[in-house]
Amino acid sequence: MGEVVNVLVAFAVIVFLFRWVTSSSESGERSPADTLGFRPKNITQDMIDTISNMFPDIPTDNVRYDLLRTGSVELTSNKILERGFLDAPPPAYYTLYPREPTPSSTANRSSNSNGDATPKKLQETLISRYQLEGRVVDAEPVVEDRVGGKAVWEDSPDKREASLRERKAQMILAARQRMLAQQEAKS
Numbered sequence: 001m002g003e004v005v006n007v008l009v010a011f012a013v014i015v016f017l018f019r020w021v022t023s024s025s026e027s028g029e030r031s032p033a034d035t036l037g038f039r040p041k042n043i044t045q046d047m048i049d050t051i052s053n054m055f056p057d058i059p060t061d062n063v064r065y066d067l068l069r070t071g072s073v074e075l076t077s078n079k080i081l082e083r084g085f086l087d088a089p090p091p092a093y094y095t096l097y098p099r100e101p102t103p104s105s106t107a108n109r110s111s112n113s114n115g116d117a118t119p120k121k122l123q124e125t126l127i128s129r130y131q132l133e134g135r136v137v138d139a140e141p142v143v144e145d146r147v148g149g150k151a152v153w154e155d156s157p158d159k160r161e162a163s164l165r166e167r168k169a170q171m172i173l174a175a176r177q178r179m180l181a182q183q184e185a186k187s
Helices: 002-025 032-036 045-054 060-070 073-083 103-108 133-138 144-148 157-186
Strands: none
Touching (some): 045 073, 133 157
16 A cells, blocks of 8 residues: 555656646746736727727827736726826737837838838828819919908809819918918028
């Protein structure tokens, strides 16, 4: 009977040592709980979007980190309302959840086949946006009274839209003429 107990104890020790050796060899693959220092809650993208829509000035990483801790949109939003901010995540957080580039930063950092940054797209002017190039060439002085005057209410929606389009064009051309006059006065 004593020998059976010794065999069982020896077997248990061998199993324990085997588990300990194999778990320590996987040090590169730590669990999220070990990395963050707490067991992260299950969260969805909708939860992150809800908080981000309510508080657009709070960084998304801060929102995700707090939601991982609390698991509740209500608790996170209450914390923001009480404190005015959320704590920044620790550096270990970024090993599990790398930063995703924002749409505006990806547009600015786009690269061509050589790896060089592409030049920014030329800014669209109001003249080109409203297709007023032909009217600029005419260089007809815009009468200021027509630009700021009241529009007549037209009977049909098409006529109202055309009237609005014409008033926009007159305002843009008048602003361009004022800008050119200011530039001439400076030089």
